[in-house]
Amino acid sequence: MAPHTTAEDQVIEMMLHLGPCDSEDVVCQCTNLTWNRVFLAVDRLSRSGELGLVPRDRGMYTVTFPHRQDGRPDRRSLSS
Template sequence: MASHTLVTHRILGEVKRAHGCDLDTLAKSLPDLSWSQVFLEVDRLSRRGEVLVTFGAEGRYMIRLPDHKKRAATHSVRP
Protein backbone atom coordinates (compact mmCIF):
# COMPACT_ATOMS: atom_id res chain seq x y z
CA MET A 1 0.00 0.00 0.00
CA ALA A 2 1.35 3.43 -0.97
CA SER A 3 1.89 6.03 1.72
CA HIS A 4 -0.79 8.66 2.28
CA THR A 5 1.44 11.52 1.10
CA LEU A 6 2.49 9.65 -2.05
CA VAL A 7 -1.15 8.93 -2.94
CA THR A 8 -2.01 12.60 -2.42
CA HIS A 9 0.80 13.81 -4.69
CA ARG A 10 -0.02 11.27 -7.38
CA ILE A 11 -3.70 12.20 -7.43
CA LEU A 12 -3.01 15.93 -7.49
CA GLY A 13 -0.41 15.43 -10.21
CA GLU A 14 -2.77 13.41 -12.39
CA VAL A 15 -5.62 15.90 -12.00
CA LYS A 16 -3.25 18.74 -12.88
CA ARG A 17 -1.81 16.87 -15.88
CA ALA A 18 -5.27 16.05 -17.24
CA HIS A 19 -6.66 19.55 -16.49
CA GLY A 20 -9.44 17.80 -14.60
CA CYS A 21 -11.05 14.42 -15.14
CA ASP A 22 -13.84 12.20 -13.92
CA LEU A 23 -13.38 9.93 -10.90
CA ASP A 24 -13.36 6.69 -12.88
CA THR A 25 -10.75 7.99 -15.35
CA LEU A 26 -8.61 9.15 -12.43
CA ALA A 27 -8.82 5.73 -10.77
CA LYS A 28 -7.92 3.99 -14.05
CA SER A 29 -4.89 6.26 -14.49
CA LEU A 30 -3.53 4.99 -11.14
CA PRO A 31 -3.83 1.21 -11.64
CA ASP A 32 -1.81 0.26 -8.56
CA LEU A 33 -4.39 2.00 -6.32
CA SER A 34 -7.86 0.66 -5.69
CA TRP A 35 -10.90 2.70 -6.68
CA SER A 36 -11.66 3.03 -2.96
CA GLN A 37 -8.21 4.45 -2.18
CA VAL A 38 -8.63 7.07 -4.91
CA PHE A 39 -12.18 7.90 -3.80
CA LEU A 40 -11.23 8.31 -0.14
CA GLU A 41 -8.28 10.55 -0.96
CA VAL A 42 -10.33 12.67 -3.39
CA ASP A 43 -12.96 13.03 -0.65
CA ARG A 44 -10.32 14.16 1.84
CA LEU A 45 -8.76 16.58 -0.66
CA SER A 46 -12.19 17.98 -1.49
CA ARG A 47 -12.98 18.63 2.17
CA ARG A 48 -9.66 20.50 2.47
CA GLY A 49 -10.37 22.58 -0.65
CA GLU A 50 -7.44 21.12 -2.60
CA VAL A 51 -9.69 19.73 -5.35
CA LEU A 52 -13.18 20.57 -6.53
CA VAL A 53 -15.66 17.77 -7.13
CA THR A 54 -18.74 18.47 -9.21
CA PHE A 55 -21.46 16.30 -10.65
CA GLY A 56 -20.95 16.52 -14.39
CA ALA A 57 -22.37 15.27 -17.66
CA GLU A 58 -23.52 11.68 -17.92
CA GLY A 59 -23.71 11.36 -14.14
CA ARG A 60 -19.95 11.43 -13.57
CA TYR A 61 -18.13 13.06 -10.71
CA MET A 62 -15.63 15.52 -12.15
CA ILE A 63 -12.46 16.44 -10.30
CA ARG A 64 -10.40 19.54 -10.94
CA LEU A 65 -8.02 21.83 -9.15
CA PRO A 66 -9.49 25.04 -7.73
CA ASP A 67 -8.80 28.25 -9.59
CA HIS A 68 -6.86 30.11 -6.91
CA LYS A 69 -6.69 33.31 -8.99
CA LYS A 70 -10.49 33.63 -9.09
CA ARG A 71 -10.79 32.63 -5.45
CA ALA A 72 -8.24 35.23 -4.33
CA ALA A 73 -9.95 37.94 -6.36
CA THR A 74 -13.40 37.23 -4.91
CA HIS A 75 -12.38 36.91 -1.26
CA SER A 76 -11.35 39.99 0.64
CA VAL A 77 -9.04 39.79 3.61
CA ARG A 78 -9.95 41.80 6.64
CA PRO A 79 -7.37 42.82 9.25
Protein backbone atom coordinates (compact mmCIF):
# COMPACT_ATOMS: atom_id res chain seq x y z
CA MET A 1 0.00 0.00 0.00
CA ALA A 2 1.10 3.54 -0.64
CA PRO A 3 2.79 5.30 2.29
CA HIS A 4 0.17 8.10 2.25
CA THR A 5 -2.72 5.65 2.62
CA THR A 6 -4.73 6.28 5.78
CA ALA A 7 -5.53 3.58 8.30
CA GLU A 8 -9.18 3.87 7.26
CA ASP A 9 -8.25 3.32 3.61
CA GLN A 10 -6.20 0.27 4.55
CA VAL A 11 -9.07 -1.24 6.53
CA ILE A 12 -11.53 -0.61 3.67
CA GLU A 13 -9.14 -2.13 1.12
CA MET A 14 -8.58 -5.18 3.31
CA MET A 15 -12.34 -5.59 3.81
CA LEU A 16 -12.91 -5.40 0.05
CA HIS A 17 -10.59 -8.40 -0.33
CA LEU A 18 -11.75 -10.46 2.66
CA GLY A 19 -15.37 -9.48 3.10
CA PRO A 20 -17.02 -9.76 6.51
CA CYS A 21 -14.60 -10.97 9.17
CA ASP A 22 -13.89 -10.90 12.88
CA SER A 23 -12.44 -7.74 14.35
CA GLU A 24 -9.30 -9.65 15.30
CA ASP A 25 -8.84 -10.69 11.66
CA VAL A 26 -8.82 -7.02 10.68
CA VAL A 27 -6.03 -6.38 13.19
CA CYS A 28 -4.03 -9.38 11.95
CA GLN A 29 -4.38 -8.38 8.28
CA CYS A 30 -3.29 -4.77 8.83
CA THR A 31 0.23 -5.74 9.86
CA ASN A 32 1.72 -2.27 9.53
CA LEU A 33 -0.83 -0.77 11.94
CA THR A 34 -1.01 -1.11 15.70
CA TRP A 35 -4.09 -2.58 17.34
CA ASN A 36 -4.98 0.95 18.51
CA ARG A 37 -4.81 2.41 14.99
CA VAL A 38 -7.00 -0.37 13.61
CA PHE A 39 -9.49 0.07 16.44
CA LEU A 40 -9.69 3.83 15.85
CA ALA A 41 -10.06 3.36 12.09
CA VAL A 42 -12.84 0.78 12.50
CA ASP A 43 -14.51 3.02 15.09
CA ARG A 44 -14.46 6.02 12.74
CA LEU A 45 -15.65 3.95 9.79
CA SER A 46 -18.49 2.42 11.77
CA ARG A 47 -19.61 5.81 13.11
CA SER A 48 -19.59 7.26 9.59
CA GLY A 49 -21.54 4.29 8.24
CA GLU A 50 -18.72 2.95 6.04
CA LEU A 51 -18.51 -0.28 8.07
CA GLY A 52 -20.90 -2.13 10.29
CA LEU A 53 -20.11 -3.92 13.54
CA VAL A 54 -22.17 -6.95 14.49
CA PRO A 55 -21.73 -8.18 18.08
CA ARG A 56 -20.96 -11.89 18.37
CA ASP A 57 -19.54 -12.92 21.70
CA ARG A 58 -18.41 -10.94 24.66
CA GLY A 59 -16.15 -8.25 23.20
CA MET A 60 -16.08 -9.88 19.75
CA TYR A 61 -17.50 -8.28 16.63
CA THR A 62 -17.90 -9.14 12.99
CA VAL A 63 -16.89 -6.25 10.76
CA THR A 64 -19.06 -5.89 7.66
CA PHE A 65 -20.00 -3.45 4.95
CA PRO A 66 -23.48 -2.03 5.43
CA HIS A 67 -25.51 -2.91 2.36
CA ARG A 68 -27.59 -0.64 0.23
CA GLN A 69 -30.80 -1.87 -1.33
CA ASP A 70 -28.99 -3.04 -4.47
CA GLY A 71 -26.83 -5.36 -2.33
CA ARG A 72 -23.51 -3.64 -2.98
CA PRO A 73 -21.45 -2.02 -0.22
CA ASP A 74 -22.02 1.66 0.40
CA ARG A 75 -18.69 3.21 -0.67
CA ARG A 76 -18.90 6.84 0.36
CA SER A 77 -15.72 8.87 0.13
CA LEU A 78 -13.48 8.77 3.17
CA SER A 79 -12.30 12.04 4.61
CA SER A 80 -8.67 12.08 5.65
